Each structure stands twice: as C-alpha cells, then as structure tokens.
Amino acid sequence: MNEKPEKLIDKKGLRLDGRKADELRPLKLQVGVLPNADGSAYIEHGKNKILAAAFGPREMHPKHLAQADRMVLRCRYHMAPFSVQERKSPAPSRREVELSKVIKESLEPALFHELYPRTGVDVFVEVLQADGGTRCASITAAALAIADAGVPMRDLVVACAAGKVDDTIVLDLYDAEDKLGVADVPVAYMPSLNAVTLLQMDGILTPAEFEKAVNMAMDGCRKIYELQKEALKTKYMVVKEVEE
C-alpha cells in the first residue's frame, strides 16, 4: 500500500476492499471480556481490534482532580506498539492525547454527571490493531464498557465516519482511504435522542457534500447501534436462558 493506486473506486463503483460506497466493514462486538474491570467491551471493526475497559464511579485519585458537584470522566486512548506496521512508541503521542480528549468529550453528554459528585469514571481504550477509523470504533466500544459497568447513561454513544474518496462520498473509511482520500468526517451520535456528540472534519468538502457525508455517517451509526444493543443484551441474556 505504499504506491498510490490510480483510482480508489473502480468502474463498478466498488472500493479497493470491494465494498459499496454506503457499506460498513464487518463488525463484531463483545461485552464483559475483562473480568478485572467493572465494565469492558471488545470491538472488531474491519481490521481494527480494540479493547475498552471502564472503572467506577470510584473515588478520584489524585484527589485534587475530584469535582465537588459532579462526577469526572477520564479517558485514555492508547495504541499498542504492535498495532500498526511500523512499531509505534508506547509513550502517548500528541495524536493519542488528542483522541483521548475527543473520546472523553463525545461520551460526556451521555452521562449523568450531577448524580455522583466527587467521584470519577475511568475509561481505558487499548488499540490492538489499527486500520483507520479507530476513534469511532473506540467510542462505540467505550460506551459499551461504561454501560456494562452499570453507570447510568442517557443513551449508548455510537460513532462512524464518512468521507470523500475520489469523487464519491463513502461510508466508514479504512486506512488507505483515510490517507489517500479527499476528506474524512467522523460522527458520534446518540440515536435514541437524535443527538450528535462528536463532529469533526479533515479535508475539504462543499456544504452539500458535507451534509451528505454527515447523514451517511449517521445512518451508519444507527446500524452499528443495533449491533451494540445486541452485544450488551447478549451478555445478560446468557443468564436468562439458563433456566428457560
């Protein structure tokens, strides 16, 4: 993937990995994979493999970070050294610090901060393998981990990106499209409340294209939301089926 292919979309309208313009990558979601965490989730989004763990609400450490009137959410997004082709230094990079903030801010509207003052919720996102769109997959997994920890939420947060590759608006960009494409628009969304919690854009789009991309990303989010709910229910359904 070092040389730029001439076209990212072929004559039939298919992308380099064979998907249609509005097709998601295959997804696999699992909840409760880490018994040591209060809540956890694992996501496989195309070639992305990401673990998320949530702890709390618990007493804040260091104590001066606690807020007298609200709960504090902390996130750490981290990429494993083996998550990309070239070894990535395990030290937090500028990009990881930024993504930690972005993920935190996209999850915050879903929480009832005022209910548990002086406490903190910690979310750790560990990218085991990256293939473009990790911030979106991380948000989807992190929301599941928080819900699994039993922290009350307004809604599960789902994220999905859309963008422009060659001249076409496409859904769910993967690594090559992200790097060689024209623009990338990640969107995080709470489907039940119809509220967008994250909206970024990297690249240049006309207002019409932007709107089309946002709507496409939101449609993608709704599809992932169904899988997300299913994954959360599956963990607790196992218990239900035992004696039925």
Next chain:
Amino acid sequence: MPTFFEKKQLVTPGELLAEGDYLPGENTYVEENKIFASRIGLVDSDNKKVNVVALRAFYVPKVGDIVIGTVAEVGFNGWTIDIKSPYTALLRASDVLSRPFKPQNDELSQVLNAGDLIVAKIASYDRAHDPQLTVGEPGLGKITRGQILRVTPTKIPRVIGRKGSMISMIKQETNCQIILGLNGVILVTGKNPEDEELAIAAIRKIEQESHTSGLTDRITQLLKEKKAKVEEKLE
C-alpha cells in the same frame, strides 16, 4: 400515552419506554415527556410508574441502611471503611468505644484493624460529605465468624423476597443467620460450614435467576434436595 415494552423485557440505556402520562421510576429518566431507560435491566410498570430493575449497578449510600464493610485504614480518631461504593465511609472512634476517646490511652488498631469486617449502619450521608457509619446498635459491630459473599446491590431486594419470604425461608431451611448488607455484601453464619455452603448456594442461585418468577419455590426445592444429599453422606 403508549408504552413501548413488554413486562420483564431486557432493555439497554437509551431505550424508549413510555410516552406521556407515566412516572419515571428507578433507572429511568425523562426527556421531552418521554421516559427512557438509563441502565441495562428489566422493565416493569407499577400503575403509572415505569421501573427498570438494573442487572448491573453499584451501591449509593442511604441513611439508615445496614451495610457490611472492610476496614481500609486506621486513622487518628477513627477508621475508613470500604463499603463497595463510590464513596468510602468513616467510622469514628468515639462511636465504637463506649467511653470518651483519648488518643493517648487507646490504640485504635487493637479495637479494629485493617482488613477486619464490620456490620454497620449509615448514620449520615449527603452529596457533600462521605457517609458516616455507626455500630452503636444491637447486631452491629465486628464480624468474628461466618462467610462473606458479594452480589450486585440491586439483587438484595430479591434475596429478601416479598415481605421477607425468601430470606426467612433460607434461614429456616439452613439454620443459618444471614445479614444482608444493602451494599451487596452478605454475611452467612451457621453452626457448621455445610449449612453455610448450603445458604450460599441458594443465594448464588437467586442472584443468577433473580428475574424469573416462582423462584422461592425452586429455592425451597434446591435446599431440600441438597439437604437430603448431605444427610445421605452422613449415614
């Protein structure tokens, strides 16, 4: 004013439960006159009130609750107690000693040391202050014998049963004394370990099948079967 659920349906956070003339109960919230779930759990409605019985939650202190905690730290004039909650509780030395507390005379770690378990009552708690415990009532204080188990705090009401039917049945069948900490910690004390194991097995089963009906009957059956087995072995 429709509702959007069947009784005992499993719901996830953000699921729309009812619209219009309904009251939000536990683990739900209202947004624009609509009631949504805020935790994963099973929905139920009681008249006009929509409740979600959470399958996963943590303990939030309430004044008057009986809890079971572990001594985390021995301080200058009291102890900090871990009550499996987002907030750590405090127990003052003057509350435990029936006489005035003098730091030069009393060595606190001889009364209660780190790792000791206690049954206590929440004496005070509000948003701004950590919960304070008291042991100044009969039945409260240091735990010296028995076995401890943990369940999700939301399942404690199920272990108690309707008007205490479940818990009194288990106590009767197993000859054990059972103290339920509302923070999800349960103390079982019996005459011998076998009785305790029996009670623990019953509580574990309740925890797993808490959302099903006719549970009391099945637990009674389980206890009778297991008791028969133990007796067989003895003969």
